[in-house]
Amino acid sequence: MGQTSSKPSSSPFQNSQLFFKNPSNDQHTPPRPSIFSPLRPPVAKPSNFIPLFNDCISAASSRTQEYLLFKDPEDKFYPSPEVLTQVFLMTYISQSISLNITDSFNCTAMTPEQRILLGADWVWAVLQKPTKNPQIQIAVLVLHLHDKEEAEDDGMPPNASSESVQIAQKESSNKSMYERMVDFCSSIGKDCYALFLFLGKKSDKGNIYGVLSNNFEAAIGKCDQIDRAFIENFFKGSKYLxxxxxxxxxxxxxxEGDSLTLMIKFS
Structure with a gap:
């Protein structure tokens, strides 16, 4: 962990920047369209990384499902939460490099210290061209079934005893990982999303789901506690994934500036 699938030219956590060109003084400016031209709603430009991103997710989800659905006849062995997270992430990174999308859509795995301080396992970023500055960011926190999630309760990675990890743990001990990630995303703005990725749910242990939003901080103002129960509640009554x-x-x-909250099925 702590390695990136590509080496961005700037920090993955900086806010996206908009660059404006000065008005041109060129006298040969094309004429304005006629007032009788049909008005059409703006359409988002297609992004060629999206189908490739979907292929990467499909590969990562399929590989992870093999472990989620594994049953030991003697009930003595099952993959740990850390292993499941790494299987998903490493499969995704391998596929993204193979499909050559890292110049437009970057994936940065967190170090143990970053994971504790920011509450995220990795960060996806849509990169601007040609600067490769992050334009849109998605911070991802993997959640596991309750009987397998002891290692994630306090954000401390297993066997992490370095001094820097202990310092990070002490500095962030007053907030849960959920709250740390929401704070991180809200500090950047509406172009940074928190994605809670469920590797199995009680009602469906073999599939992978997610809740994504750039507006979780609104719950803080309502005195709601951001925890697993709060996030799982988004699925209740949801008619579309x-x-x-x-x-x-x-x-x-x-x-720009709008709020967005989605429920996703990744497998």
Missing amino acids: YTPSGMMQAIVAKK
Whole structure:
């Protein structure tokens, strides 16, 4: 962990920047369209990384499902939460490199210290061209079934005893991982999303789901506690689950400053 699938030219946590060109003084400016031209609603430009991103997610989900559905006849062995998280992430990274999408859609795995301080396992970022600055970011926290999630309760990775990890743990001990990730995303703005990725749910242990939003901080103002129960509650009454490609299309098409909350099925 702590390695990236590509080496971005700037920090993955900086806010996206908008660059404006000065008005041109060129006298040969093309004429304005006629007032009688048909008016059409703006359409989001297609992003060629989206179907490739979907292929990467499909590969990562399929590989992870092999472990989620594994049953030991003697009930002595099952993959740990850390292993399941790494299987998903490493499969995704391997596939993204193979499909050559890392120049437009970057994946940065967190170090143990970053995971504790920010509450995320990794961060996806849509990169601007040609600067490769992050334009849209998705911080991902993997959640496991209750009987397998002891290692994630306090955000301390197993066997992590370095001094820097202990310092990070002490500095963030007053907040849960859920709250740390929401704080991180809200500090960047509406172009940064928190994605809670469920590797199995009580009602469906063999599939992978997600809740994504750039507006979780609104719950803080209502004195609601951001925890697993709060996030799982989003699924109740939900009539539609997005696909991974549908999730990315919705994010890319969203108007600047708008809030967006989605439920996704990844497998």
